[in-house]
Amino acid sequence: MADDKPAIGMSSDHAGIRLRALLKDYVESLGFTVLDLGPNSDASVDYPDYGYKLAAAIAEGKVETGIAVCGSGIGISMALNRHPHIRCALVTDALMARLAREHNDANVIALGDRLIGDETARDCVRIFLETEFAGGRHQRRVNKLANPVLQV
Amino acid sequence: MADDKPAIGMSSDHAGIRLRALLKDYVESLGFTVLDLGPNSDASVDYPDYGYKLAAAIAEGKVETGIAVCGSGIGISMALNRHPHIRCALVTDALMARLAREHNDANVIALGDRLIGDETARDCVRIFLETEFAGGRHQRRVNKLANPVLQV
Numbered sequence: 661m662a663d664d665k666p667a668i669g670m671s672s673d674h675a676g677i678r679l680r681a682l683l684k685d686y687v688e689s690l691g692f693t694v695l696d697l698g699p700n701s702d703a704s705v706d707y708p709d710y711g712y713k714l715a716a717a718i719a720e721g722k723v724e725t726g727i728a729v730c731g732s733g734i735g736i737s738m739a740l741n742r743h744p745h746i747r748c749a750l751v752t753d754a755l756m757a758r759l760a761r762e763h764n765d766a767n768v769i770a771l772g773d774r775l776i777g778d779e780t781a782r783d784c785v786r787i788f789l790e791t792e793f794a795g796g797r798h799q800r801r802v803n804k805l806a807n808p809v810l811q812v
Numbered sequence: 813m814a815d816d817k818p819a820i821g822m823s824s825d826h827a828g829i830r831l832r833a834l835l836k837d838y839v840e841s842l843g844f845t846v847l848d849l850g851p852n853s854d855a856s857v858d859y860p861d862y863g864y865k866l867a868a869a870i871a872e873g874k875v876e877t878g879i880a881v882c883g884s885g886i887g888i889s890m891a892l893n894r895h896p897h898i899r900c901a902l903v904t905d906a907l908m909a910r911l912a913r914e915h916n917d918a919n920v921i922a923l924g925d926r927l928i929g930d931e932t933a934r935d936c937v938r939i940f941l942e943t944e945f946a947g948g949r950h951q952r953r954v955n956k957l958a959n960p961v962l963q964v
Contacts, residue, residue, distance in 0.1 A: 704949070706952060706953045706956055707953055708953055708956035708957055708960070709956065712960060731911075731915070732908060732911045732912070732915065732916075734901045734902075734903075734908065734911060734912050734915070734916050734918070735915065735916050735953060735957075737889075737893070737901075737902070738893050738899050738900065738901070738916065738957055739956075739957060739960070741889070741890050741893030741894065742893060742894070742896060742957070742960040743960070744894060747890050748890065749886045749889075749890070749902075750886075750889070750901075750902045751886075752904050752908075755927070756884060756886065756904075756924075756927065759883075759884045759886060759926075760884070760886050763883070763884065763886070763887065764884075764886050764887050764890060766886070772908075774911075775907070775908065797856070800858060801858045801859055801860055801887060804858055804860035804861065804891075805860050805887075805890055805891060805894065808860070808864060808891070808894040808895070
């Protein structure tokens with residue numbers, strides 16, 4: 661089983677269902693399994709609920725990595741970053757996906773179905789999954805994200 | 813004093829100093845005042861520290877709105893969104909800045925000096941400062957961001 665790749669958590673709101681399904685197929689074609697957290701109908705839902713579901717799945721150790729989708733990616737990225745264990749990067753191209761991994765050790769990327777094309781989204785996901793964290797000076801900063809001192 | 817515009821909080825890391833200075837001039841040219849939270853030298857600093865400073869300034873009511881800059885915008889946006897009163901949108905164009913205000917009532921935008929050009933950054937800031945929150949169904953979702961139920 662040494663070649664098994666880890667499971668990837670996925671969630672969206674209703675505006676992200678189409679792209680989430682497309683990216684689920686893509687991630688599976690790359691050899692990963694997917695923990696799909698929904699939603700499973702196109703009824704209107706609230707992006708914080710599905711962002712928090714993915715955050716919880718990562719915090720509980722069910723998956724290490726996630727992909728989140730909403731119309732713009734903005735709302736669900738805000739929700740995910742509420743959790744001190746989540747480092748969610750909203751990305752619009754593969755350069756951002758690479759920097760999010762190398763510098764920020766991002767464990768989730770957020771994508772906006774209304775903002776980027778399908779091939780750009782696949783490219784972001786592939787680079788996100790392939791790229792290693794650079795460590796070094798970046799580790800200290802990542803550590804501070806896990807222990808927010810909000811000064812209020 | 814009826815025409816006075818509110819103060820805008822600004823912070824960055826060392827990689828965002830150049831763009832922060834440029835945007836400070838731009839925001840002031842639009843008639844806003846700026847609460848500049850630094851840093852004031854180009855020595856290497858950690859983006860979480862300066863993200864939390866801006867979050868605290870907003871949480872304490874010193875400013876209502878902020879602009880944050882780092883190399884990619886990713887790290888400082890993660891840090892800001894740690895705070896439940898902050899809705900920070902990482903944006904790469906004016907459409908994202910508009911949607912961040914209309915749908916997410918974003919009170920901070922994050923920009924990446926290495927990722928977007930100066931005119932694009934000014935365009936993002938102008939649209940961010942001009943656009944009103946749409947309210948309605950979006951209000952319920954924004955409320956959930958203030959009360960994260962992390963299910964862990």
